[in-house]
Amino acid sequence: xxxxxxxxxxxxxxxxxxxxxxxxxxxxxxxxxxxxxxxxxxxxxxxxxxxxxxxxxxxxxxxxxxxxxxxxxxxxxxxxxxxxxxxxxxxxxxxxxxxxxxxxxxxxxxxxxxxxxxxxxxxxxxxxxxxxxxxxxxxxxxxxxxxxxxxx
Numbered sequence: 001x002x003x004x005x006x007x008x009x010x011x012x013x014x015x016x017x018x019x020x021x022x023x024x025x026x027x028x029x030x031x032x033x034x035x036x037x038x039x040x041x042x043x044x045x046x047x048x049x050x051x052x053x054x055x056x057x058x059x060x061x062x063x064x065x066x067x068x069x070x071x072x073x074x075x076x077x078x079x080x081x082x083x084x085x086x087x088x089x090x091x092x093x094x095x096x097x098x099x100x101x102x103x104x105x106x107x108x109x110x111x112x113x114x115x116x117x118x119x120x121x122x123x124x125x126x127x128x129x130x131x132x133x134x135x136x137x138x139x140x141x142x143x144x145x146x147x148x149x150x151x152x
Contacts, residue, residue, distance in 0.1 A: 068099040072122040074109060079127050082135035084142070089135060090127075097121070 046054065076093040096109035097117060112118055134142055 067101045067103045068108070069102070070097050070117075070121055071100050071107075072098050072124050073112075073118045074098050075123070075125045076109065077125065077127045079129040080135060081129055081131050082138060083131055083133050085135065085138040087135055087137050089137070098124075 074096045076096055078091055078093055080089045080091075081087075082089070095112065095118070097112050099108050099110055100106075101108070134144075
């Protein structure tokens with residue numbers, strides 16, 4: 001019978017496999033430009049808080065590189081003012097994120113991908129008015145009796 005410690009060899013083998021897997025995962029993350037996964041026993045050089053700060057800094061740098069800064073959330077409404085009857089008709093276009101570009105000195109409205117993008121931004125209502133010569137409320141007075149049937 002031999003004096004091999006089979007349990008010890010098995011533990012060493014399992015530890016070696018774990019370290020190899022963690023090293024491969026770290027190398028894969030490094031190729032993608034990310035730091036190593038936080039709180040790992042072998043290569044944990046960042047705490048979870050430091051890692052979150054790092055991710056936020058990277059997001060800020062990406063925004064600066066692209067040049068677009070999110071300024072506010074806008075509920076966009078259109079107001080149609082009829083020049084014949086004076087009625088105002090409103091409809092909501094949707095919720096948008098207003099972005100400002102420092103380099104181009106322009107603003108742009110973008111549909112948000114989800115509610116998480118709107119967190120922490122100031123909310124505003126923007127009403128865009130347009131004057132029209134005739135509206136759907138007074139079209140019959142102008143002799144367009146069957147206009148709604150033809151439109152629909």
